[in-house]
Amino acid sequence: MATEWFLMPNLIMAFVIVVCLALFYLMPRMTRPDVYFAVTVPSEFRDSEEGWSILKRYRVEVAIGSVLALLIVLAPARTGDFGYGLFLTLGGFFLQGAGVFFAYYRARRQVLPHAVAPVTVREAALQPRPARLPGGWLLQFPPFAVLAGTGIWLDTHWDEIPATFPIHWGAHGQPNNWSARTFTGVYGSLLMGVVMCAFMGFLAYAFLRWSRPVQAAGPQGERERRFRRMVGSILVGTQYLLALQFAWIGLTPLSRPQAGPPSVVPILVIALGFVVVVSVLMMHYGQGGTRLPGAAASAAGGRAPVGDRTPDKYWKLGLFYVNRDDPALFIEKRFGVGYTLNFGHLGVWIGLAVLVAVTVAIALLAPSQHHP
Known part of the structure; x- marks a missing residue:
């Protein structure tokens, strides 16, 4: 071990x-x-x-x-x-x-x-863009159900939780930090999981609602919509992965110190498998769905470079997009597959500030660590 x-x-x-x-x-x-x-x-x-x-x-x-x-x-x-x-x-x-x-x-x-x-001429669909999460709101239930079920399991086995239990192990596999059997000590990680899953759900909705399409019409527009749905599905899938990880961490109070640190292999296999699946999907779709079947033929029919319909001057090092006049929150990456933030939009900075505040709150809710 x-x-x-x-x-x-x-x-x-x-x-x-x-x-x-x-x-x-x-x-x-x-x-x-x-x-x-x-x-x-x-x-x-x-x-x-x-x-x-x-x-x-x-x-x-x-x-x-x-x-x-x-x-x-x-x-x-x-x-x-x-x-x-x-x-x-x-x-x-x-x-x-x-x-x-x-x-x-x-x-x-x-x-x-x-x-x-x-x-720089932008395309827009005349009909409202639906911001429906992949699978609908019904698929938002299972991650929170997993976390709630873990909390119920801990509650029904409360008497089996030691007065102090290890939450961190050193290089030799020996516990070096402990937590007490208190509300925050036992349920803190599950509360973190709820916050993180809720944040990912909101991020998926915000992405589908406030990302600007490069091409809205024709076969190219349809491939781009498929690409956005795929990215939204990955964000929803991340909710499930986070729920499993925090549920696994949440069961730590029931672990036995004498048995050594709990095996991380199962949860790591799931996480690394998720990374591989996401990577394969990204390589298959390409940015904006440009690697999907028929994309090359459609691109060959164009006469002028389209790019992502954003002027080069708004890209810092080609990686950071800063344009105060662009109402979009999410912009296609220029190097890579997926989306980046418009750092010139006030809403982005408000969202980042909220994320920092939530992170601080999570740190305050974290179980107190001490030696028994």
Whole structure:
């Protein structure tokens, strides 16, 4: 058990690094055809000789950084020295991130001379856009039911909960922080789960309600709607994953200290499986559904680059969108698949402030830690 406890964070991070390597390797080909390294370009540029040359060097640099990060993360498994395990785990993760950003930034600078003005005329559907969550409100019930059921189970087994129980284990698999059998000590994690699931549900609704489409009509518009529904489904699926994780944490008071830390393998298998499924879906759809069947033929019929219908000047480093005159809260990413926030919108900052306030409230509700 001790060896498993030692290696688990490193093995998890190694898996994450491998998945991220695959995503970053493919990412430039997953964006819209006329957006290349966050720059609006003619749709044929990325298939040109220069476009391929830029991509190849980017991929080599990403691969080198990721392999170095992987070696750092797995160093404790090779040396048997786990004293710096957490430091190496975080160090490898940040090394990969820094390497990817360096490769992206260099490639973006090479693409910028080929930039063209994007189409800024926006399309809008004449009928109201439904903001219906995938599966409707009925699918919002199970995550909260799981958390409530866990709370009821704890209540019916209250007498079996020790006066103090471990909530954290050290590098050797020995408990080093404890909590008392109080309301916040026992139910605190479940309350956190309720807050997080509610937040994810609201985020899914807000995304479907206040994200701006790039193309609203025709086959391209239909593929984009399918893409948005897929993203909304992922957000709803995240609710279920969070409910399972917090329910698992919520059962910690019933664990036996003498048995060592509870096995994290089942919940990690579910979480990592979810990550793989999401990654495969993103690669299949492409940004805005541009990799779905028929998308290439539709794009070939266009005469002018469309991009995402946002001027390049509002993108900082091609990653952060800041436009006070744009009413949309969610904007398609220019590098990657999915959406980012419009940091020029007041509503975004209000939402972030609420999120920070909720995080502080969760920290205050967290079980008090002490040694028995």
